[in-house]
Amino acid sequence: MICHVLHPGQLxxxxxxxxxxxxxxxxxxxxxxxxLSLRVANLLVGNDERAAALECTLVGPxxxxxxxxxxxxxxxxxxxxxxxxxLPLWRPICLPAGTTLSAASAVRGCRGYLAVAGGIDVPPVLxxxxxxxxxxxxxxxxxxxxRGDRLPLGAPTELGRRIGASVARDRPxxxxxxxxWGASTSLVPFYTSSATVRVVEGEHAxxxxxxxxxxxxxxxxxxxAQSDRMGYRLESGDSPLALSAPCELLSEAVxxxxxxxxxxxxxxxxxxxxxxxxxxxxxxxxxxxxLPLVAQLKAGDRxxxxxxxxxxxxxxxxxxxxxIRQARAAIALHHH
Amino acid sequence: MIxxxxxxxxxxxHYDPARAPYIRFAEAVxxxxxxxxxxxxxxxxxxxxxxxxGGEDGPDLGVVAAAHGLSADDVVRLHSAATYRVYMLGFxxxxxxLGGLPESLATxxxxxxxxxxxxxxxxxxxxxxxIYPLTTPGxxxxxxxxxxSLFDALRMPPTLLAIGDIVxxxxxxxxxxx
Numbered sequence: 001m002i003c004h005v006l007h008p009g010q011l012x013x014x015x016x017x018x019x020x021x022x023x024x025x026x027x028x029x030x031x032x033x034x035x036l037s038l039r040v041a042n043l044l045v046g047n048d049e050r051a052a053a054l055e056c057t058l059v060g061p062x063x064x065x066x067x068x069x070x071x072x073x074x075x076x077x078x079x080x081x082x083x084x085x086x087l088p089l090w091r092p093i094c095l096p097a098g099t100t101l102s103a104a105s106a107v108r109g110c111r112g113y114l115a116v117a118g119g120i121d122v123p124p125v126l127x128x129x130x131x132x133x134x135x136x137x138x139x140x141x142x143x144x145x146x147r148g149d150r151l152p153l154g155a156p157t158e159l160g161r162r163i164g165a166s167v168a169r170d171r172p173x174x175x176x177x178x179x180x181w182g183a184s185t186s187l188v189p190f191y192t193s194s195a196t197v198r199v200v201e202g203e204h205a206x207x208x209x210x211x212x213x214x215x216x217x218x219x220x221x222x223x224x225a226q227s228d229r230m231g232y233r234l235e236s237g238d239s240p241l242a243l244s245a246p247c248e249l250l251s252e253a254v255x256x257x258x259x260x261x262x263x264x265x266x267x268x269x270x271x272x273x274x275x276x277x278x279x280x281x282x283x284x285x286x287x288x289x290x291l292p293l294v295a296q297l298k299a300g301d302r303x304x305x306x307x308x309x310x311x312x313x314x315x316x317x318x319x320x321x322x323x324i325r326q327a328r329a330a331i332a333l334h335h336h
Numbered sequence: 337m338i339x340x341x342x343x344x345x346x347x348x349x350h351y352d353p354a355r356a357p358y359i360r361f362a363e364a365v366x367x368x369x370x371x372x373x374x375x376x377x378x379x380x381x382x383x384x385x386x387x388x389x390g391g392e393d394g395p396d397l398g399v400v401a402a403a404h405g406l407s408a409d410d411v412v413r414l415h416s417a418a419t420y421r422v423y424m425l426g427f428x429x430x431x432x433x434l435g436g437l438p439e440s441l442a443t444x445x446x447x448x449x450x451x452x453x454x455x456x457x458x459x460x461x462x463x464x465x466x467i468y469p470l471t472t473p474g475x476x477x478x479x480x481x482x483x484x485s486l487f488d489a490l491r492m493p494p495t496l497l498a499i500g501d502i503v504x505x506x507x508x509x510x511x512x513x514x
Contacts, residue, residue: 020350023341025495026425026469125489135429135470137489251426251433253341253348277343277426314353321354 001067003116005149009061009103014120014139014151015272017050019128023253023276030132033111033229033272033295034075036320040183041074041115043328044092046160046335051119052129054145056112058298060103061145063114069095070117070156070164074183076109076191076296082176091182094167096175109191109296117164118154132273133229162335187323191296194220198290198308198316202259204247204281212241212265216283217305221267225299229273232294233266234303240265243281251279257286257294259305269294287313289320337361342499343424344433380421382502385467385482387416387458388510393481400443400460400477411479412507414438420465420503430469430487430495434503437465449475456481458505469495480505 005012015038018031032038032055039049054061060078073080073089080087080103082095095101106112122129122140131139140149156164163179171177205213215236224233242265254260258270260280269286270278271294286294287308297303308316338350351361389412390397401408420436427433442463450473453459457468459476468474469486486496497503 021339022429022494023339023350024425024499025429025493026427026431027429027494126494134472135487135489137429250344250346251424252343252346253350255348255350275427276341277424310358314358317353318357 001065001069001118001153003069003120003151003153004064004066005061005145005147005151006064006100007062007147008145008149009056010059011057012061012145013055013131013133014052014122015055015130016052016119016128017130018272019126019130019132019138022126026276027126027135027137028132028273028276029256030130030138030229031128031272032113032130034113034292036188036292037075037111037113038115039324040090040188040327041072041113042119043324043331044072044090044163044179044183045070045115045117046157046163046331047115047117047119049324049328051115051154052122053113053115053120056103056114058106058110060112061101062103063101065095065097065099065101067097068164069099069153070160070167071095071101072115074113074115074188076106076112078106078112079104080112080114085176087176088178088182090188092163092167092179094164094171094177099176106298110298111295116153117156117160121152121154134273159332159335163331166335183327187327189292189296191293193298194302194304195290195293195297196304196306197293198287198313199259199284199305200287200308200310200313202282202284204249204261205283207243207245207247207281208261208283209242209244212243215239216241216267217307219304221303221305223297223299223301223303224266227297227299229271231271231274232269232297232303234269235266241267241283247281249279249281251277254278254282255285257288257291258282259284259286271295287316289313289316343426377500380500380502381498382504383497385458385484385503385505386508387480387482387505389415389480389507391510393510394458394479396446396459396477397479400441400479403443404440406440411441414441415465415479416505416507420505422497422499422501422503424499425495425497427466428468428470428472428487429489430497432466432486432497432501432503434465437463439463441465443477445475446477449473450478453478454481456483456486458482
């Protein structure tokens, strides 16, 4: 099965759960910026949660599906329509053969996800289909989608086939069949252009001046124009954060959500395409559950940090994983 | 455990709290550390890197020379006579951080990083030297370039160098001959 790219949109790449296992060789993880959206969209079409899907930034692509296809949309609302029918987020949708999917600009959020039953079947590179643009790795020849690309689609799982059949059965009169059910709102975050993000104190937070340590949590940062899949550059206007003494560090590993403080005093939140190691002081680590909120911010949006303990961050993470597990079990149970 | 990332003087362990919460995971790591046995490392590989020094391949060779009151030839001689050790890979796929740069060559990074450093460029950043595996932005002083491929995702292993390898640079003429 093939999906034809009629128009690529602003920046659409193939992303999965990431290229783990090669950071010791300096190879970044990449993968979906908003992992939760990727996982939930995949669940809805019966895929492995970390299967490869399309990540579409700000302006979505125009695609045509040759054959009958089960899809789900997640993340930012890109105003996607199928042959003129407006499609909702977070529901399985059956497209008849020959459907053209069009998109507009992001209404809320920054990155939309399109999961297809069976996943996007580009060849895995070092164990992952994720596109890492800086090294031209993975995805479609290591690059963003282009007009004329033909995306190979994998075979749907047994569960995916059952979901597709039940959606079609529930909507016998609709050409584009939208499921009567979907992911609950408690599972997916509500994206805003002004996010409050919880942060666990970083290894080097103690090096901040007392004033900066306080301002880290009182400043409303602006998302800089240079922000991308590698990192979000936060601007605090004319009062950058400062260390009490200059600090020379040996490079050490960093993580998704590490908040670095370069000498200029404007923090950077490291995201999916982060380098594996870094030498700037690490003043915080964004709680995993709040990373999707960061991933859905656009340049010019606002962000505030709020402190959280490691214990509480972990509690929230485990609660979220439990929610996902329950959703997965419910979908499997109803399509047994 | 998801993966382990060694650096100069640290080892990071990425883990999934849904499989083992922090306290339990940290205890397991502590226990493993307390139980470390002696292990003999394999004899390190020695990898020779042919480098075209100076000219278009090494636009900062003169800067490094001037910073130390040396001639360009002195810099080439010192850089290619030393023996280096791969301390870690990071920054970009297969980028080796090499220890062993003669102190007389240590040079601060450029004030303004270049937007494009070609793949294979050999640079000096402070007291370290390294090789850019991919064309990327970079702030190190570029003194030469190798035609060896440091990273190829389709090769096994994908990186030319591994942690612990011994590296020597050999000066070659612009056409690649010795």
